[in-house]
Amino acid sequence: MKELVVISGKGGTGKTSITAAFASLAQNSLLCDSDVDAADLHLLLCPQVREQHDFIGGSKAEIDQQRCTGCGICVERCQFSAISKDFVVDPLECEGCGVCRAFCPDDAITFTPRTCGAWFISDTRFGPMVHARLGIGEENSGKLVSVIRKAARELAEDRGYRLTVTDGPPGIGCPVIAAITGATAVLIVVEPTLSGLHDMERVADLAAHFRIPAMVCINKYDLNRDMTAVIEAQSSRRDLLSVGRIPFDSSFTRAMVEAQTIHEYSPGSDLSKIVESIWHNIMTAECMNKPERHVLPTIR
Amino acid sequence: MIISVASGKGGTGKTTVSTNLAASLDRELRLLDCDVEEPNVHLFIKPEHQHSSVQTTFVPVIDASRCTGCGECAALCEFNALAVIGKKVLVFPELCHSCLGCQMICPEAAISDGKRELGTIETGTWRHILFSYGRLRVGEAMSPPLISRVQALIQPQELVIVDAPPGTSCPAIAAMKHSDFVLLVTEPTPFGLHDLKLTVEAVRQLGKPCGLVINRADIGNHDVYRYAERESLPILMEIPFQRSIAELYSKGRLLVEESEEWRRSYAQLFDKISAICAAEEVTP
Numbered sequence: 001m002k003e004l005v006v007i008s009g010k011g012g013t014g015k016t017s018i019t020a021a022f023a024s025l026a027q028n029s030l031l032c033d034s035d036v037d038a039a040d041l042h043l044l045l046c047p048q049v050r051e052q053h054d055f056i057g058g059s060k061a062e063i064d065q066q067r068c069t070g071c072g073i074c075v076e077r078c079q080f081s082a083i084s085k086d087f088v089v090d091p092l093e094c095e096g097c098g099v100c101r102a103f104c105p106d107d108a109i110t111f112t113p114r115t116c117g118a119w120f121i122s123d124t125r126f127g128p129m130v131h132a133r134l135g136i137g138e139e140n141s142g143k144l145v146s147v148i149r150k151a152a153r154e155l156a157e158d159r160g161y162r163l164t165v166t167d168g169p170p171g172i173g174c175p176v177i178a179a180i181t182g183a184t185a186v187l188i189v190v191e192p193t194l195s196g197l198h199d200m201e202r203v204a205d206l207a208a209h210f211r212i213p214a215m216v217c218i219n220k221y222d223l224n225r226d227m228t229a230v231i232e233a234q235s236s237r238r239d240l241l242s243v244g245r246i247p248f249d250s251s252f253t254r255a256m257v258e259a260q261t262i263h264e265y266s267p268g269s270d271l272s273k274i275v276e277s278i279w280h281n282i283m284t285a286e287c288m289n290k291p292e293r294h295v296l297p298t299i300r
Numbered sequence: 301m302i303i304s305v306a307s308g309k310g311g312t313g314k315t316t317v318s319t320n321l322a323a324s325l326d327r328e329l330r331l332l333d334c335d336v337e338e339p340n341v342h343l344f345i346k347p348e349h350q351h352s353s354v355q356t357t358f359v360p361v362i363d364a365s366r367c368t369g370c371g372e373c374a375a376l377c378e379f380n381a382l383a384v385i386g387k388k389v390l391v392f393p394e395l396c397h398s399c400l401g402c403q404m405i406c407p408e409a410a411i412s413d414g415k416r417e418l419g420t421i422e423t424g425t426w427r428h429i430l431f432s433y434g435r436l437r438v439g440e441a442m443s444p445p446l447i448s449r450v451q452a453l454i455q456p457q458e459l460v461i462v463d464a465p466p467g468t469s470c471p472a473i474a475a476m477k478h479s480d481f482v483l484l485v486t487e488p489t490p491f492g493l494h495d496l497k498l499t500v501e502a503v504r505q506l507g508k509p510c511g512l513v514i515n516r517a518d519i520g521n522h523d524v525y526r527y528a529e530r531e532s533l534p535i536l537m538e539i540p541f542q543r544s545i546a547e548l549y550s551k552g553r554l555l556v557e558e559s560e561e562w563r564r565s566y567a568q569l570f571d572k573i574s575a576i577c578a579a580e581e582v583t584p
Contacts, residue, residue: 011310
């Protein structure tokens with residue numbers, strides 16, 4: 001099974017609209033939205049949820065005021081200043097390390113795993129989709145991303161899908177690392193701005209760090225043609241395959257308002273053809289057509 | 301007064317708003333870029349006299365001559381950063397959250413302080429702005445510790461503008477939790493509105509007053525305006541979609557440097573925020 005992850009470093013460059021367009025072009029494939037923090041792909045693909053699962057994240061400490069003698073050991077030991085002077089744990093500050101519980105002489109601290117979100121297996125008009133919803137302000141987004149990628153992999157193997165197209169999160173931190181490790185390749189969607197270039201370089205460094213082949217597509221390229229040229233030069237210097245340029249076109253926004261992909265909103269348009277050629281370039285790229293690696297199971 | 305500029309969805313214009321707001325004011329202030337995964341403010345506010353400090357965090361180092369392989373450290377560690385294989389303890393430093401529990405629990409005092417680099421904090425000045433930003437090391441998974449280090453630069457009674465990371469999970473919360481006011485930047489599209497609702501929920505959990513800036517105000521549809529009205533969220537500024545604005549941004553230039561009218565608009569935005577905070581009894 002191959003897995004293409006669409007990332008960008010910078011948010012708002014068009015990852016989700018492009019992933020949705022790919023969903024309507026891909027054959028025998030499965031979709032995954034790994035932007036669990038601010039998931040949007042479902043707004044275009046309107047999934048019918050078939051299975052719902054709780055996501056059990058990390059634990060948080062709670063102090064039983066009946067048992068607490070106020071010795072202060074927990075406050076002293078907590079490295080995250082999460083426990084107040086009157087021995088109440090601030091759940092936003094609690095890192096879930098369990099040090100307070102381990103050292104509480106009165107056994108007054110409970111530490112139970114919590115439900116911090118949910119993940120779903122759904123059907124869409126383009127095939128099955130695995131997606132998730134992290135609770136507001138929750139941690140462990142990387143862990144949830146790992147959970148849904150594993151579920152997507154299992155589903156693909158079960159049902160004989162050959163490809164997973166994953167909408168990735170922005171940034172370069174834990175959810176992105178969890179979304180790209182072990183993927184066949186990533187597509188970096190860049191906008192031709194100074195910020196776009198800067199953020200592309202960081203996310204390309206990240207892909208290189210994890211030895212994942214990366215391709216580049218420039219969205220809204222005509223907003224700054226000079227910057228587009230700079231980005232393409234940088235891409236070739238870094239051995240990133242440029243798979244195409246998409247012009248600025250308000251059809252993407254209008255399609256979004258209609259909850260449609262670009263191919264549903266304007267079939268046969270120049271824009272749709274450009275996206276098709278980019279998809280073709282990706283699917284015929286060398287990095288997407290190497291013999292599959294046998295990935296060893298991760299040690300937990 | 302601490303104002304954080306946030307959004308659920310990325311790319312709605314947080315950096316545009318935080319940089320132009322900071323540049324439009326004629327008083328000293330501190331500007332912090334807490335989007336440490338992808339910091340961009342320095343592309344617009346190019347600071348002078350910049351200095352860089354490497355930020356590290358604790359990770360355990362096992363003294364093999366003292367370690368008996370009892371496994372207490374691995375049993376305590378919630379993050380699987382330590383594992384006992386036979387009588388030997390293996391450390392996975394990238395999984396460590398620096399709680400020091402292993403060091404505290406070790407009966408042989410066999411764990412000493414090691415370091416993992418989180419990234420750097422860059423500091424400099426630009427006109428009236430004291431500017432700092434965090435830059436997460438590529439490959440480092442945890443951004444909240446570095447965000448907290450950047451926030452620790454805040455001095456009492458300062459005027460501070462914080463550019464927050466996108467999303468509603470721990471990095472965004474870490475950047476917003478010390479602020480007196482959260483300025484939410486959105487765009488009037490289904491994605492923008494969906495992610496705005498999540499962020500408003502997060503801001504309300506934190507108990508912070510907030511207001512909206514609607515960027516690219518003439519694209520998409522009107523749902524965000526209906527939502528704002530229903531939720532009594534004040535719309536403090538609207539920025540139309542104009543190719544000229546997008547082009548300036550693409551070159552790393554500030555709108556308020558090119559247009560006196562926009563400078564006034566941003567100054568008014570600040571006055572509106574100050575008024576809301578005054579009503580909430582926060583001293584500007």
